[in-house]
Amino acid sequence: MDKALGYLGLAARAGRLTVGTEDCVKRSRRESGGLIVTASDAGDNALRQAAVLAGRGGARLIHCGYTKQELAQALGRSGPVAMAVVWDDGLAKAFEAAAQKE
Numbered sequence: 001m002d003k004a005l006g007y008l009g010l011a012a013r014a015g016r017l018t019v020g021t022e023d024c025v026k027r028s029r030r031e032s033g034g035l036i037v038t039a040s041d042a043g044d045n046a047l048r049q050a051a052v053l054a055g056r057g058g059a060r061l062i063h064c065g066y067t068k069q070e071l072a073q074a075l076g077r078s079g080p081v082a083m084a085v086v087w088d089d090g091l092a093k094a095f096e097a098a099a100q101k102e
Helices: 003-013 021-030 046-056 068-075 089-101
Strands: 017-020 035-038 060-063 083-086
Touching: 003 017, 003 083, 003 089, 017 021, 021 035, 021 046, 021 083, 035 046, 035 089, 046 060, 046 083, 060 089, 083 089
Parallel strands: 035 060
Antiparallel strands: 017 083, 035 083
16 A cells, blocks of 8 residues: 555544545535545546535545545445545645655
């Protein structure tokens, strides 16, 4: 696992990561900000919802180079992960920086 995915795993263990399109939409209604991460092979619906969340809630959006399966594996999930939101600003910035280097 590379460094960027490690930051996502750390955010998950710290309880500062929401995973899955539906859960991200629900939590974004209650909480603003964060970093929305979408998989490279996310579907059109997930990408549209991520763009709406970013525009409405003041969140940053990154369409990363990891597939849904790579995100799922890094987070210990059995099903694919099209979208996740990192709620910790420090971990979000660290993920962005590491993902851009990959």
